[in-house]
Structures are given as C-alpha cells and as structure tokens.
Ligand SMILES: Nc1ncnc2c1ncn2[C@@H]1O[C@H](COP(=O)(O)OP(=O)(O)O)[C@@H](O)[C@H]1O
C-alpha cells in the first residue's frame with residue numbers, strides 16, 4: 252500500500268525483440284499527488300512514452316514484460332486484470348498525445364470522438380453526451396463550440412486540435428492526466444497558450460498531471476517536481492527548484508544548456524550534449540551516460556564499470572552519479588552556472 | 595456538390611463518346627484499312643449464297659460504302675432515335691436504343707443484350723457479396739493474428755486464389771461438386787430469379803463461389819495490409835486510451851479506415867464485372883454478357899461486339915463516377931468542389 256495518489260515503484264517495461272531485449276523502462280520510481288504536476292524530461296528514446304502507456308495499461312496483452320508496481324488511488328495496476336484497467340482508462344486516467352492530427356481519427360468529427368469517450372464510461376443518450384462535448388469544447392477555449400463540435404479534425408488548426416484533444420481527455424473528469432509532449436507539434440506562441448490552458452484546467456479539475464517533454468523549458472513554470480530520464484532510468488529527481496536552481500547531474504546540466512531560448516535562434520543551443528542517446532538494447536556498461544559525459548574522467552574509472560545508485564543528495568533530491576556530492580556542487584557553481592548565465 | 599456531380603456526369607458522357615469513337619474505329623475502320631471492303635460487310639448479312647447484285651444493293655441500302663463519319667453518325671443516331679434496316683428482306687425498324695443488327699441472328703442487338711443482362715447481374719451480385727464478406731473477414735482476422743497458423747494458411751490460399759484463373763478453379767469445382775458429389779447444379783442450368791429464387795441461387799452457387807474465390811483472395815490480402823497499417827496508427831492508441839473495448843477499436847476505428855480503399859476497388863470491380871465475367875460465364879455456360887461477347891467474337895459479329903463493348907464501357911464509366919462520389923462520403927477529408 253501507499254499513501255500517495257500515484258506511486259510508481261521500480262517499474263520495468265522490457266520488450267523482447269529479434270535484436271535482443273529492449274529495456275525501455277528500467278527500474279523507475281516516482282510519486283505524485285492530486286493537484287500536483289510532475290514533469291518527466293529526457294531526450295527522445297529515453298522511455299518516456301513507454302512509461303506513460305505503461306501506466307495506462309496499454310502494454311497489457313502485448314509482448315512487453317512488465318514488473319514493479321503502479322499504485323493509483325490505492326489500487327495496484329500492474330497485477331490488475333486487463334479488462335479492469337481498461338475500465339479505468341479514459342475515466343480515472345486519461346492521456347493527451349503529441350500530434351493531435353494523427354491522434355484523432357480522421358473520419359469522425361471532433362464531437363463524435365468526444366461523445367464516444369464520454370459514453371464509454373457513462374450510459375447516457377447521445378444528445379446528453381453531445382451537450383457535454385459542446386460544454387467541454389467551450390471550456391478549453393474553442394470559439395463557437397456548438398458549431399465546431401461537428402467539424403472534422405483536419406478542419407481545425409493545430410492549436411485548436413490540441414484543445415479538442417484536451418477536451419476529449421477531460422471528458423470523464425480523470426484524476427490522473429498524462430500529457431505526452433503536448434506542445435511539441437505546435438509553434439511557440441500556441442505552445443504557451445496550451446500550457447496556460449493545462450495549468451488552469453488542472454487547478455479546476457484538481458487532477459494529478461504528468462507532463463512529458465524533451466524540453467525542460469516546457470515544464471519550467473508548470474511542474475512541481477521533475478524527473479529526468481536517461482536510458483530508461485531516472486538520473487535526477489527532485490522539485491522544480493532542485494532541478495533548475497541546484498541540478499547535480501551532468502546530463503541535467505546538458506539539458507539546461509540546450510533549452511531553446513526566446514532570445515536566440517531556435518537551432519542555437521548553449522551547451523549541446525554531444526553524441527546521441529544510448530540504444531536500449533545495448534545500454535553502455537556502468538553509467539549509461541558516460542560515453543557522452545564531459546566529467547567521466549573525474550570519477551576514478553568507475554563510470555564505465557559500475558552503475559551509479561540513484562542516491563539522495565539533500566531533502567528528497569535524488570541524483571545518479573559517481574561524482575562526490577561536493578564536487579558536483581562545485582562544478583555546478585563554478586563551471587556550469589556562470590556559463591549558462593553569461594551566455 | 596451538385597455542380598461537382600454535374601461536372602462529373604458530363605465528363606462521363608464525354609468519356610463514353612470517346613470510347614464509342616475508338617471502338618467504332620477499331621471494328622469498322624481498321625478492317626477496311628486491312629482490305630475488308632464494304633461489300634464484305636454486306637456479305638455478312640446476306641450470306642454466302644447471295645448473288646453479287648443483292649450484295650451490292652444491300653451495301654447501298656445499309657450505307658456501308660458511305661464515308662466513315664457518316665456511318666458513325668448514323669450509328670450514334672440509331673442509339674438515340676432508332677434506325678431503319680434493310681439487309682435484303684425488306685425494311686425493318688430497330689427502335690432506340692439501336693445498336694445495330696446482328697450479322698448472324700439478323701435481330702437488333704440491344705434486346706439481346708438486355709436479355710443477357712439479368713444473368714450477369716445475378717452472377718455479379720451474389721459473387722461480389724460473397725467475396726467482399728469473405729475477403730474482408732479473412733483479411734481482418736489475418737491481420738489481427740499476424741504470423742499465426744491461420745494467417746499463414748489464409749495468405750497461402752489467397753496467393754493461390756489470385757494466381758488461379760476461374761477456368762481452372764471453376765472446372766475443378768464443377769467436376770468435384772456437380773459431377774462428383776452431385777451437390778450443386780451442373781453447368782448451363784441457369785434459372786431466372788423471377789422464376790424460382792431457390793433454383794436461381796442453386797444454379798448460381800458454384801459460379802458465385804468460383805468468381806468470389808478469385809476476388810476474395812485479392813481482397814483478403816488488401817484488407818490484411820490495410821488493417822496492419824491502420825492498427826498501427828496513433829488514433830488507434832487514442833481509442834484504446836479512452837478505454838474503448840478492443841472489439842470496437844478494431845471495428846469502429848481500425849476497419850473503418852482500412853475499408854476506404856476497399857470500397858473504391860470494390861466499386862470498380864463490380865463495374866467491370868457488370869460487363870460480363872467472360873471466363874466464369876463460359877466455364878459454367880451461363881448465358882450472360884460475357885458468354886454473349888465470346889460468341890460474338892467467335893462469329894465476328896461486329897454489331898454485337900460493338901453493342902457489348904459500349905454497354906461494358908457504360909458500366910465501367912458509371913462505376914468510376916459512383917466510386918468518386920462515394921469516396922467523398924467515406925473519407926471526409928476529400929472535399930467535393
Ligand atoms: N513496442 C515496442 N517494442 C520494442 N521497443 C519499443 C516499443 N515501444 C518502444 N520501444 C523502444 O523503447 C524506447 C523508448 O521509447 P519511448 O518511450 O517512445 O521514448 P520517448 O522517451 O522518446 O518517449 C525506444 O528505444 C523504442 O524504440
């Protein structure tokens with residue numbers, strides 16, 4: 252049992268493939284309360300989407316090997332039956348996807364898709380559900396919702412589509428809402444509007460919100476807690492303040508340095524992380540980040556032999572790195588932070 | 595929408611006009627270029643025994659030595675207002691739509707075509723329903739059970755289905771079920787629907803299955819490929835994330851999208867089939883348009899061939915039109931403008 256609203260414990264999601272075992276999620280743990288927002292951040296391929304689909308039980312019945320525990324509102328979901336979890340999907344937990352154009356069915360109107368979502372869990376007449384759909388569309392800021400309810404997804408702009416997708420996810424008042432890269436497909440001004448909308452709605456619905464992104468900037472103002480993922484594992488986990496004010500992991504420093512900034516060309520990053528994310532079949536031995544880490548040489552040869560523990564540094568702030576705590580803090584204070592600020 | 599339909603209808607008529615010119619040229623002009631004379635045509639009507647004078651006279655009366663354009667004009671006029679024919683045995687009226695007189699039976703072509711049409715319609719209707727249902731269900735199951743014994747078996751049968759012509763499968767089916775087991779009607783036993791519906795179905799079941807097998811195989815492969823593609827789409831994941839039952843995810847979201855190209859091809863296939871299933875009708879001796887066409891070709895009965903070609907072209911052009919309109923209904927992203 253657990254006292255948290257959402258408590259993920261040592262979650263592992265592995266896919267056996269012809270090329271070998273893909274360890275997409277490898278021992279992930281985090282907690283979240285209602286009314287709070289968790290940001291899960293990492294480059295593409297770090298296991299973020301697999302994690303969120305895992306929470307919704309969408310890997311059940313597939314070839315994925317899942318272990319660990321997912322407690323939602325006092326119920327354990329990994330061991331629960333697929334049919335039971337299906338009934339929770341959409342009702343208790345809902346999801347917003349990255350690209351609303353491909354995530355909505357092109358042959359059904361936006362209204363029909365929201366009505367369907369509502370009627371899966373509520374035995375009401377179509378008319379009643381339609382009224383609800385119009386209300387929801389209005390609530391997420393779609394003008395003339397009584398007309399737009401009959402539009403097809405392709406007749407909406409990208410931002411409006413994402414609003415409609417949010418309306419659909421909210422149709423059954425879910426208490427856990429997972430948004431997987433909700434703004435990645437949108438341009439910058441629309442991004443900000445959607446993030447504002449999500450913040451307002453979360454307050455109204457008092458839901459637990461997980462925002463998944465590869466861009467720390469997206470969660471800078473929204474998240475209470477932030478989990479940084481690398482190669483299927485958490486490498487740093489703490490409050491938003493921990494991550495932005497006193498980050499201790501070299502990868503997090505890299506993410507901070509590569510945040511797109513409004514005063515620069517979008518392609519221009521301050522401190523890009525060299526190299527590419529690891530294959531999840533052949534994860535590098537030792538610290539998974541070591542082939543790309545600038546500070547690898549300072550860990551006394553441990554980096555490529557021993558997997559560092561995710562250890563508490565201070566007040567619930569967790570870091571997975573062999574560097575001694577003092578040295579990490581010194582590097583942040585003397586080498587990284589001044590660089591980020593002066594640039 | 596209305597203007598679109600009108601535009602497409604006009605286009606269809608133009609298409610038919612072009613087809614008529616091309617077929618007229620092929621059947622009446624090309625033989626002339628190859629040395630067949632006007633009197634040779636007249637000869638076909640009056641028969642070998644006639645005297646030279648009768649032949650020349652009939653050639654004149656039928657206008658076979660007129661310029662080609664005039665002849666084509668007369669042929670088209672016949673379709674719209676009817677025509678008078680005199681091939682030596684007095685003037686006969688051929689009411690509109692007149693597609694000419696048969697060389698062989700000396701009867702107007704159109705009523706003969708109309709006579710054959712119900713047989714072909716019956717064959718097409720039964721076979722298309724069977725192949726659509728069978729092909730789509732096998733395709734869906736194969737896609738959902740990809741790599742299973744069922745999938746492998748079905749796809750192997752489907753592969754043989756698309757590569758075996760009906761004169762092969764039809765003959766085997768006939769010898770097996772009609773002559774061997776004696777559970778189906780023998781070839782040539784067609785009974786009209788209006789006469790006895792049960793007998794009708796009984797007489798057609800084997801041709802239906804033979805023709806359906808060929809197409810079902812193609813549709814199964816097509817459906818399987820379509821389902822594999824759509825079931826991997828993002829909107830399928832969305833449907834599951836809503837908590838929708840898997841059976842509904844498959845039918846309402848997966849199949850709905852996978853069916854679009856199938857509806858299109860189905861329309862075209864039925865259009866082609868309405869012009870006669872030449873192989874199947876011949877194997878089972880069904881007196882449909884396809885058998886009519888082969889008969890006409892083997893006796894070089896040009897007016898019949900022309901009439902048949904125009905009717906078949908009409909069905910294909912119409913099927914194209916219907917499919918285009920249907921496409922906009924099936925896929926809302928296609929705008930008719
Ligand atoms: N069904 C699957 N079978 C095999 N590998 C998968 C499957 N789904 C995801 N993966 C792999 O898991 C890794 C993590 O993917 P994902 O969670 O989508 O990353 P991201 O952090 O970009 O969302 C990727 O390497 C991906 O190839």
Ligand code: SF4
Pocket residue numbers: 500501502538539540541542544545546547550554559571572573574
């Ligand atoms: S353990 Fe070593 S290689 Fe890994 S992040 Fe820390 S310093 Fe870099």
Ligand SMILES: [Mg+2]
Pocket residue numbers: 296299300301431432
């Ligand atoms: Mg992802």
